[in-house]
Amino acid sequence: MNRRSFLNKIWIWIGVVAGIEFLGLSLSFLVSGKKRGERHNSDRLKVIGRLEDIKPGEVYPYSNGRLYLVRHSDGGMLALSLKCTHLGCSIHWNEDEDKFICPCHSSEFNRFGDVLKPPAPHALDTYKVIVKEGKVMVDLDKKIRRRKFEKSDLTYA
Ligand code: FES
Structure with a gap:
């Protein structure tokens, strides 16, 4: 594996992790049913x-x-x-x-x-x-x- 393909794989993994975090945050926001800043x-x-x-x-x-x-x-x-x-x-x-x-x-x-x-x-x-x-x-x-x-x-x- 050369340096360029190694760096490309790292970027792909960083993108996957960021996507999973974004999905998790979006789901927790939707499930809680609360708007940002709203407190019970x-x-x-x-x-x-x-x-x-x-x-x-x-x-x-x-x-x-x-x-x-x-x-x-x-x-x-x-x-x-x-x-x-x-x-x-x-x-x-x-x-x-x-x-x-x-x-x-x-x-x-x-x-x-x-x-x-x-x-x-x-x-x-x-x-x-x-x-x-x-x-x-x-x-x-x-x-x-x-x-x-x-x-x-x-x-x-
Ligand atoms: S903080 Fe100064 S007297 Fe209380």
């Missing part, structure tokens, strides 16, 4: 827990590591992003001091997400909270940026 509700709506288990006055970290659910004493709920609004480090809830603290540059936030101590420039982002059939859910596609807390940020059952 169950992908974006995360169940935090049952309403009866989420007590007023408590702060709950959500296990996926993206948010804290705060249920205020009047029953209103707020899903706070745990990303600090300064440079995006993950904040931690300090129950003894009743505030969120960022470990990177020491910004602090109250349980409404408002800045207590800069350099964070504005309140923590929130996610939309939905209460349905006794379950508390958070819509992870609906991140809400805000300057400071407003009463309308709270969700009531």
Whole structure:
């Protein structure tokens, strides 16, 4: 076999492999029945827990590591992003001091997400909270940026 026929065979094999990959991708796209970018509700709506288990006055970290659910004493709920609004480090809830603290540059936030101590420039982002059939859910596609807390940020059952 000379060099030219060897290279031709390599190109043919590369074409066959690329064709198989293209066919596989096309079939998986058609079988899933989803358009690109479309997400099912169950992908974006995360169940935090049952309403009866989420007590007023408590702060709950959500296990996926993206948010804290705060249920205020009047029953209103707020899903706070745990990303600090300064440079995006993950904040931690300090129950003894009743505030969120960022470990990177020491910004602090109250349980409404408002800045207590800069350099964070504005309140923590929130996610939309939905209460349905006794379950508390958070819509992870609906991140809400805000300057400071407003009463309308709270969700009531
Ligand atoms: S990233 Fe939180 S204070 Fe800088």
